[in-house]
Amino acid sequence: MNDGTGIRGGNTTIEQALARLNFKPRQLEPGHVWLAGAGPGDPGCLTLEVLASLGQCDALVYDALVSPDVVAVAAGAELFYVGKRGGQPSMKQDDITALLVRLAREGRRVVRLKGGDPYIFGRGGEEALALARENIPFRVLSGLTSGLSALAGAGIPATMRGINKAVILATGHAAGTDDDLDWKAIARTGQPVVVYMGMANLPLISASLLEGGLPPSTPAAVIVAATTSQQRIVVATLATIAEEAAAAGLTAPALIVVGDIVAMRAALAGEP
Known part of the structure; x- marks a missing residue:
């Protein structure tokens, strides 16, 4: 029975759908950095991989364009806001890269969260290249490009x-x-x-x-x-x-x- 809230028999319909999907996310390891895309804004546009990464990270480095609702998913993470909105104060790109490297070398589980897709005008390629040069293990999680x-x-x-x-x-x-x-x-x-x-x-x-x-x-x-x-x-x-x-x-x-x-x-x- 559906009471109008999406609840059926004590389980949400989304939980039932996920169970049928049999989705098994990869584990975010200490010292690794995942470059993730949050999509255009609506939390419903998050991919399952990105959602799972937010539940695993203990350090979240995120941009201004990421919705507060999405940031809140990373309840167990230390938050590092870096700006990146045109015309607004932002951390310099080199400083962001240095932050990612430092957090990884401290053994943190790091998610670098960007609006849209990291590889579409998100400077994700630059960050990935810098991590590769520093021998930091990384992975790119696509997002819906805005x-x-x-x-x-x-x-x-x-x-x-x-x-x-x-x-x-x-x-x-x-x-x-x-x-x-x-x-x-x-x-x-x-x-x-x-x-x-x-x-x-x-x-x-x-x-x-x-x-x-x-x-x-x-x-x-x-x-x-x-x-x-x-x-x-x-x-x-x-x-x-x-x-x-x-x-x-x-x-x-x-x-x-x-x-x-x-x-x-x-x-x-x-x-x-």
């Missing part, structure tokens, strides 16, 4: 037959610098682009994509706090998205998506 799961949560399919044959994941952090992407070349592909860390440079990125030949009417959207109860979405055109996002008061962290796949949101919602 660039794709945020689209799903917003009702936008990342790929759609007849619309696109690829999707481009890009960082907007360096827009306008010597280290910038060639946005005009990206525009010429005609494929949708999902931009991480681009809110501060949205006017510049939009202008560059327009200069690259994308029509001003190209659908565009900004998604803030994807998959959470604070999620906000602004849909506009490439020509107006920067202005409309600013008018709505949207700020980082946010994802920007540009391309005809954005128009599918209204179609899937049954809007005219």
Whole structure:
């Protein structure tokens, strides 16, 4: 009998499902570091591997984008907050790496928890390389990357037959610098682009994509706090998205998506 809370016969339905799955997590050993992805924000997006790691660690090194509800799962761990949110005080990357090495050499069971996926604009590759050079045993636990799961949560399919044959994941952090992407070349592909860390440079990125030949009417959207109860979405055109996002008061962290796949949101919602 279900009483409306998900309880059946004294066991939760999720416990019953896990029992049927027969999931056996690997053990996090002392002196090891696991680089884990927390997904886009909603705790429901955690993988079983990441969830199990949080229950095993005694040291949790986590980013600003990780939900407090997810951090709370690591009830037996010492917490090390390192920031990593654009425009906010954060520990330097070299210091984070040094912290991971120190904790591992102290014999701690370490989880390094990041928003999204560690290997998608999360600097997980840099941390993994540093650990390898220091002969620290490590493992990478994938998370749902925000660039794709945020689209799903917003009702936008990342790929759609007849619309696109690829999707481009890009960082907007360096827009306008010597280290910038060639946005005009990206525009010429005609494929949708999902931009991480681009809110501060949205006017510049939009202008560059327009200069690259994308029509001003190209659908565009900004998604803030994807998959959470604070999620906000602004849909506009490439020509107006920067202005409309600013008018709505949207700020980082946010994802920007540009391309005809954005128009599918209204179609899937049954809007005219």
